[in-house]
Amino acid sequence: MRKNIQYLCYLIVVLTVISATVGIFYSTDGVPFSVENIYGETVELYGDGIYKYDTYFTAGINKGTDAVMIFIALLFMILTAIRGKATRYKYIHVGILVSILYYSTCLSFGITFNSLFPIYVLLFSASLFAIIFILSELLMKDTISAELHEKHFKGTAIFILISGSSTLVWLQFIIPAVLTGAPMEHIGVYTTEPTFVLDLAIILPTYVGCAIALYRKSAIGYKLTPVLLTFLITIGIIVIGQTLFQASMGIVIPIQELLGLVISFAILGLIAIILNIRFLKHF
Template sequence: MKKLNYLCYFIVFLIFVCGLVGIFYTTGGDRFTVENIYGESIELYGDGIYAYNSVFVVGVNKGTDYVMLIVAILFGIFTAIRSKSSKYKFVHVGLLTGILYYASCLVFGVTFNRLFLVYVLLFSASLFTYILLLCELIKEKNISEELNSKSLKGTALFMIVSGCSVLVWLPFIIPTITTGQPMSHIEIYTTEPTFVLDLGIILPIYLACGILVLKRKAIGYKLVPILLTFIITIGVIVIGQNIVQTSMGVDIPLESLIGLVFSFVVLGMIALILNIKFLKYIK
């Protein structure tokens, strides 16, 4: 257990390196315009570690960095106290889910820069620590038998709805596939890692969790607090992203604010309420 804790603290250190460099490191450069492979003019940020990312994406990255510094502190705190209660262990792994998602976006979505090996290290450390901690939780008898007598249809439905929320990406993907034209916001990138992570991993695991809870399976109950914590984290990240984007002068269409931002924030608030109630049934 101590070795795992050391690895968790190492992850906290790596997040601080990525986050602080992402936010504060500057090269004194200015924004400049390039032409992408589709002949479109794209404005790049031109400064700091994200110099060769678009202004829009830099707003997303920096906003995420701010929130992840807070998540890293919380993760460190729960690492220190997780042995005191299984409730802390579930929240701890839920926070690590957000960290793994963050690391995946950095290593696959950010234009190659001097922190690339740090991104890879954070991704690898988060992935294997996640596997070890999740296996530990699954093996333990930490779910109250009282849950078997409870109807959790509302929670199960919420998990399914949360999973389906990532389908908001389809209106961006399907027209591109049918017309053969480049995606409207693909900018200088070849693909969007978020689409892969959300549709390929998040969607099926949330659907599976909801179905397992409806069937009153123990594994479903164990996934609930982890995935609810992750939704809460995403809700806060979305807020941070939009605050930073607005401060950078990025214009966010009203339909995006409603469809992509407001919806995830509402899901995060509901997840917080459900998680507080659900954790009462953790031994």
């Protein structure tokens, strides 16, 4: 890795740790309060810390994500230092970088404006360009071994397809809102949910395309598979962290959402760990 790209990765670590640490520990000693949103609904805002103007529900999600991202950032720092020692580390490194970009995107576009906004934007920019530089280099220079190319990972391709299709779960919130004209559930003080856009417009087609490429034994399929599996693992861990933080705040998650949005993603993440370990043995 070129030194300037390595320095960019270390900057990403610093920015992620700052954002996550402030999100978890910074407090203004405020208390929750209620406001009326643009849809005429009364919603409860968190009222404290950097997320004081976000809904109580969203603050729990953000804090849970922040807790996990501190450990992900530290792992990313270690991988930045050792990625040159083995090819498999390079793919894990990019997969974790994808999760950091996803994190920064959600912060930049998905929460109420706060004093960390410049950090969010800088982290978003740094992680976006780092992915462009590192992934393009990985796709162009690293070759697939003959041993790996001889193997046909049909099961892994099907799993990646299923994982990408899991983002369709968001349609249960989008379609009723579109048909009735009513605001989406948990929309709070926001106008839209960037997670829906990222998952349906980017994650879904990327996973479907990777699954097809891997099934056809295309080189790009072999290269993207460990990246996407690593990203899926981080999402599974993040979902667990979000749920634990919400539970600690007294937020009760309906059983259908617990099964469809929490347990399902956690199971996908667990399976992704197993498949990724098996897949990376060939690198």
